[in-house]
Amino acid sequence: MNNKYFINAIRFVLLVLVQVLIFNQLNFFGFINPMVYILFLYWYPINTSRASFIWVSFLLGLCIDFFSDTMALHAASTVSLAYLRPTIMRFVYGVNIEFQNFKLSNSTRVQQFTFLALLIVVHHLVFFTLEIFSLANILMILKKVVVIGSASMLLCLLFNSLFSAGKE
Amino acid sequence: MQQIINFVIRHKNFLLFLFLLMLSLAFTIQSHSYHQSRFFNSANWITGNIYEAKQNITAYFDLSEENEKLIDENQRLRKLLFNKSNSDTISLDSTQLLYTITTARVIKNSYSESRNYITINRGRNDSIKPDMGVITSKGILGIVENTSPHYATVQSILNENSNINAKIKNTDHFGSLVWDTKDYAVVQLVDIPRMVPLNIGDTIVTGAMSSIFPENIPIGTIQKFDLDTAKSFYQIDIKLFNDMTNIRNVYIVNNMDRKEIRELESKNLNEQ
Numbered sequence: 001m002n003n004k005y006f007i008n009a010i011r012f013v014l015l016v017l018v019q020v021l022i023f024n025q026l027n028f029f030g031f032i033n034p035m036v037y038i039l040f041l042y043w044y045p046i047n048t049s050r051a052s053f054i055w056v057s058f059l060l061g062l063c064i065d066f067f068s069d070t071m072a073l074h075a076a077s078t079v080s081l082a083y084l085r086p087t088i089m090r091f092v093y094g095v096n097i098e099f100q101n102f103k104l105s106n107s108t109r110v111q112q113f114t115f116l117a118l119l120i121v122v123h124h125l126v127f128f129t130l131e132i133f134s135l136a137n138i139l140m141i142l143k144k145v146v147v148i149g150s151a152s153m154l155l156c157l158l159f160n161s162l163f164s165a166g167k168e
Numbered sequence: 169m170q171q172i173i174n175f176v177i178r179h180k181n182f183l184l185f186l187f188l189l190m191l192s193l194a195f196t197i198q199s200h201s202y203h204q205s206r207f208f209n210s211a212n213w214i215t216g217n218i219y220e221a222k223q224n225i226t227a228y229f230d231l232s233e234e235n236e237k238l239i240d241e242n243q244r245l246r247k248l249l250f251n252k253s254n255s256d257t258i259s260l261d262s263t264q265l266l267y268t269i270t271t272a273r274v275i276k277n278s279y280s281e282s283r284n285y286i287t288i289n290r291g292r293n294d295s296i297k298p299d300m301g302v303i304t305s306k307g308i309l310g311i312v313e314n315t316s317p318h319y320a321t322v323q324s325i326l327n328e329n330s331n332i333n334a335k336i337k338n339t340d341h342f343g344s345l346v347w348d349t350k351d352y353a354v355v356q357l358v359d360i361p362r363m364v365p366l367n368i369g370d371t372i373v374t375g376a377m378s379s380i381f382p383e384n385i386p387i388g389t390i391q392k393f394d395l396d397t398a399k400s401f402y403q404i405d406i407k408l409f410n411d412m413t414n415i416r417n418v419y420i421v422n423n424m425d426r427k428e429i430r431e432l433e434s435k436n437l438n439e440q
Contacts, residue, residue: 030413072195
């Protein structure tokens with residue numbers, strides 16, 4: 001139990017540092033900054049209290065916001081994502097997640113992929129809608145969601161296969 | 169009463185979510201207006217130190233390029249100095265200076281969002297205050313927005329809220345410099361009336377109306393111009409002299425008379 005908190009705390013700090021020191025400065029093609037910290041919400045244990053999950057996600061978003069001067073945009077999108085995660089999981093895994101011994105690593109590749117993709121799409125939609133904040137620029141929002149979303153997806157998949165193999 | 173409590177308990181997660189979402193939206197929307205982003209900026213102690221540590225490591229990678237930039241500037245300034253007539257005495261009395269300059273280093277730069285901020289390693293302890301102008305050797309960069317004891321955030325000209333007085337070089341036709349968030353190398357100059365003769369390649373400099381920047385700091389050259397929808401003002405695209413993606417050493421300009429000018433202007437406003 002202690003171990004679980006420890007791993008999550010380390011993950012939290014490392015993902016924030018990696019995000020703000022490396023990926024926020026990437027500016028690939030001038031605007032592509034992948035958001036890898038979404039992996040925290042992907043890896044976060046399932047059988048924990050929902051309220052604490054929402055709080056932790058809020059803190060994560062706020063930490064990123066402090067570093068990147070984005071007011072509270074990241075916080076707003078991580079909170080929405082944390083609240084919607086159980087719904088997304090039920091959509092992807094069906095009744096399987098009701099079982100006590102359900103683990104992410106036990107699910108199939110396709111399920112993991114869909115789950116991660118949905119998380120990223122929801123997060124980026126909320127984030128860029130709030131950042132650009134006008135319906136007149138809806139094409140620009142969609143363009144950013146698609147392009148930056150696929151970059152995030154690619155990197156998250158890479159990180160996921162790098163770091164989750166040894167675990168569990 | 170019992171029902172209300174039950175309702176709260178049943179929907180406590182949703183209410184928590186709603187509360188936190190509203191909180192972050194409030195912070196975000198409130199800081200859309202100028203000078204409100206006091207709580208969320210990277211000029212605080214933790215973020216400043218982390219960025220500074222990172223900058224200390226990466227600073228070595230393009231050191232020679234940065235040196236060349238500074239030598240170029242020195243050369244230009246020496247040329248001005250040697251060719252200046254009656255330059256026999258230079259006053260060192262700081263009470264008579266109109267502008268004072270502080271140097272700083274950029275520790276965090278951003279240009280891919282729609283509201284970009286830059287963090288520099290000088291702050292309140294170096295007598296940096298909000299509303300001072302920030303320039304580089306090539307042109308203007310932005311305006312100081314928030315300060316902490318050792319760091320300050322600068323609202324870049326690549327920011328939706330940025331609005332700087334600018335004019336066409338060697339004329340007195342002035343307009344406002346804004347950014348449409350599309351391209352980090354191009355900003356827009358609006359409110360230039362249509363009777364003004366324009367040419368592609370004309371230089372744009374800061375205007376005299378602002379009490380933040382000195383007059384005639386270079387900004388960029390005209391890339392393209394069109395009339396706006398009302399057909400009475402130009403909408404001008406300006407290619408910046410600065411490469412906004414590669415900025416290291418900056419100068420902070422402090423106008424000593426700014427306080428006096430502001431007091432006078434606010435008096436006018438009060439009388440109206």
